[in-house]
Amino acid sequence: MKLLFSLIFFICILKLSLACEGNFNPTTANIGECSKDQTVGWVPAAPEYGTETLKVWTPEELSPQDREMHEQRMAYILAISKQTRRKFVTSIYAQNGTLLCHGVNTGKPNLMTHGEVAAVNNCTSLGITSYTNMTLYTTGEPCTMCASAILWLDFKVVVWGTWNSDLLCKVCMGNIPMDSSYIFSRYYGVRSTPPTLIGGVLRNETDAWFTSYCSNPASVYYVKPKCACYNSTSPLVIQQTASNTWYEGPNNTKYTQYEAKIINNANYAVNNPTFTSSPSGVKPRTVWGLKNEGGDIWTLGYYPVISGNGGSFSFGYISSQEISFKAN
Numbered sequence: 001m002k003l004l005f006s007l008i009f010f011i012c013i014l015k016l017s018l019a020c021e022g023n024f025n026p027t028t029a030n031i032g033e034c035s036k037d038q039t040v041g042w043v044p045a046a047p048e049y050g051t052e053t054l055k056v057w058t059p060e061e062l063s064p065q066d067r068e069m070h071e072q073r074m075a076y077i078l079a080i081s082k083q084t085r086r087k088f089v090t091s092i093y094a095q096n097g098t099l100l101c102h103g104v105n106t107g108k109p110n111l112m113t114h115g116e117v118a119a120v121n122n123c124t125s126l127g128i129t130s131y132t133n134m135t136l137y138t139t140g141e142p143c144t145m146c147a148s149a150i151l152w153l154d155f156k157v158v159v160w161g162t163w164n165s166d167l168l169c170k171v172c173m174g175n176i177p178m179d180s181s182y183i184f185s186r187y188y189g190v191r192s193t194p195p196t197l198i199g200g201v202l203r204n205e206t207d208a209w210f211t212s213y214c215s216n217p218a219s220v221y222y223v224k225p226k227c228a229c230y231n232s233t234s235p236l237v238i239q240q241t242a243s244n245t246w247y248e249g250p251n252n253t254k255y256t257q258y259e260a261k262i263i264n265n266a267n268y269a270v271n272n273p274t275f276t277s278s279p280s281g282v283k284p285r286t287v288w289g290l291k292n293e294g295g296d297i298w299t300l301g302y303y304p305v306i307s308g309n310g311g312s313f314s315f316g317y318i319s320s321q322e323i324s325f326k327a328n
């Protein structure tokens, strides 16, 4: 009897310490790092990049060997794509580089069976149960559904040919209007490190294969694009004025202090802009507000977003020679 009571007591303690059902009261308990009287929200998704999305590497940024490997593997699924006359094909490689399986979006058994889902289902039927550390290739960038699935499955590298934004906005092909990196950047809900993203591999070939449905509204793929247009030249304008001049040092060098303002004329915020200074190689003696990233490249020294509709950011520098900064 005594043993039974102590066992029950032990189970109760265990239950409490494991925070089992019944002892959580949302009106009195603190939630995570927030106290009970605060409202809970999400932390910025990818603060290490100062933006809301993860970096997507492009083929030009890869080493020649890596680029060649990814292009060969993309060429393989593109060939299957042409052979099966289905646009979306996915392949899965083990961490040791072995091709494990592929999958084709045939619209069967239902419309959720995208290439990624078909490939995972195929691999699973071949006995693969864990996708940790694996690499996934797909002819078209993962949609939000597949990006989420890829996070849940713990893939390490995701590689695609054609971009979502091009599929919907330039090719008029139905798609959820969101970059997959927006979903991937929220990796911290399910894994400790972000997956590596590589986009636009053999893009010329995959884009050409997707073709355009814009002039074919009768196609099952057709959707009238609803897209925002951004100028490819930066909407940031930099104004600078000399505020003060003096002579200094044994050679009586003339120094000038410049005050500069970056103004965003667009109606959208600009994230993480970079700037190039000229003449090349000339560095200010002192600078504030901007951060040098090596060479003539500069980024904003603190909060890396300039809001739209005239939002501005101030910086300044002291130099013996005027330096001009241009937004990239």
Ligand SMILES: *[C@@H]1O[C@H](CO)[C@@H](O)[C@H](O)[C@H]1NC(C)=O
Binding pocket: 094, 095, 096, 097, 098
């Ligand atoms: C590579 O990894 C896969 C899956 O883990 C395994 O089935 C295969 O035997 C491995 N191949 C080699 C050459 O190690």
Ligand SMILES: *[C@@H]1O[C@H](CO)[C@@H](O)[C@H](O)[C@H]1NC(C)=O
Binding pocket: 100, 101, 102, 103, 104, 122, 123
């Ligand atoms: C599944 O993957 C294997 C290995 O790549 C492939 O031979 C097979 O055709 C795939 N099955 C389907 C239905 O795509």
Ligand SMILES: *[C@@H]1O[C@H](CO)[C@@H](O)[C@H](O)[C@H]1NC(C)=O
Binding pocket: 095, 132, 133
């Ligand atoms: C994944 O890769 C990491 C780093 O190479 C390794 O430490 C880990 O054991 C791997 N996990 C699995 C399940 O393959």
Ligand SMILES: *[C@@H]1O[C@H](CO)[C@@H](O)[C@H](O)[C@H]1NC(C)=O
Binding pocket: 204
């Ligand atoms: C892709 O096509 C563009 C435009 O035709 C061309 O400038 C570019 O060199 C091509 N890229 C590759 C990798 O073939």
Ligand SMILES: *[C@@H]1O[C@H](CO)[C@@H](O)[C@H](O)[C@H]1NC(C)=O
Binding pocket: 249, 250, 251
């Ligand atoms: C001053 O000028 C001399 C000769 O041009 C030069 O060697 C020296 O480095 C200069 N000193 C400074 C502080 O710029």
Ligand SMILES: *[C@@H]1O[C@H](CO)[C@@H](O)[C@H](O)[C@H]1NC(C)=O
Binding pocket: 231, 234, 235, 265, 266, 267
């Ligand atoms: C974008 O470019 C168009 C011309 O193509 C121009 O009229 C417009 O002012 C530009 N917008 C910004 C914010 O620079």
